[in-house]
Amino acid sequence: MKELIxxxxxxxxxxxxxxxxxxxxxxxxxxxxxxxxxxxxxTVVHKTGIPWNDKSGENLRQWLNISREDFYDVEKFAIIPMGFCYPGKGKTGDLPPRKECAPLWHNQLLSHLTEVELILLIGKYAQDYYLKESSRKTLTETVKNYQEYLPKYFVLPHPSPRNNIWQAKNEWFKRLVLPELKNEIKCILG
Incomplete structure (x- = not known):
């Protein structure tokens, strides 16, 4: 695994x-x-080399109800993005993840992870790639039906502050989905 990384x-x-x-x-x-x-x-993560080392990461850790220390414990969490490098700036934000990474590296990485109990699919790119035809038309529909993908996958929107509007429009997410997520994480990590 170290050699692959x-x-x-x-x-x-x-x-x-x-x-x-x-x-x-x-x-x-x-x-x-x-x-x-x-x-x-x-860009912040690109500069520091630390995954989820930004406001999105803070939000994600809050959703998971875990400390920064636990989040960066590699025996607890593997962090494997759809695109491993900063893709660049687009008209309305960052460009989509590069399409080369997942087919090139994901299967190799996942084949080494023998004790995985849950995979968090964050955002539509990850959900479409892994769920294929079982992914719903919209991220909202997929997340609303999160229980269909358990116990292997837990589907989530991106925790970016840009998604605060989505969260405000979809109050059920905080009320119904986040408590289930926290419970799943607690059961796995003890």
Whole structure:
């Protein structure tokens, strides 16, 4: 596993498409119990090299009801984004994750994770990739039907502050989904 992570950290497959250059961000350990599959690092994460080291990460840790220390314990959480490098800026925010990473690296990483009990699919890119035809038309529909994907997957919207409007329109998420998420995490981590 260490060798695979080292190889990924040196990946330059799509460097010509990356405005800030390649800096793959991924963490995993063969004993990881929960896998977080999100979108792609933002500029803060690109600069620091620490996954979810931004406001989105703070929100996610709050949703999970866990400490920063537990979140970065690789035996508890593997962090495997859909795109490992910052994809660049688009018209309305960051560009989508690069499409090269998941097919190139995900199966290799997941095959080493023998103690995984839950995979968090954060955002539509991860949900569409892993759920295929069982993903609903919209992220809202998929998240609303989160129980259909358990016990393997727990589907979530992105915890970005940009999604505060979505959360305000979908109050059921905080009331119904987050308590279930917290309970799942607590049951796995003890």
């Amino acid at each position: 080292k190889t990924i950290s040196q990946c330059t497959v799509c460097k010509e498409h990356l405005s800030l250059g390649p800096r793959p961000i991924v963490t995993a350990h063969k004993k990881s119990k929960i896998v977080i599959i999100g979108q792609a690092p933002g």
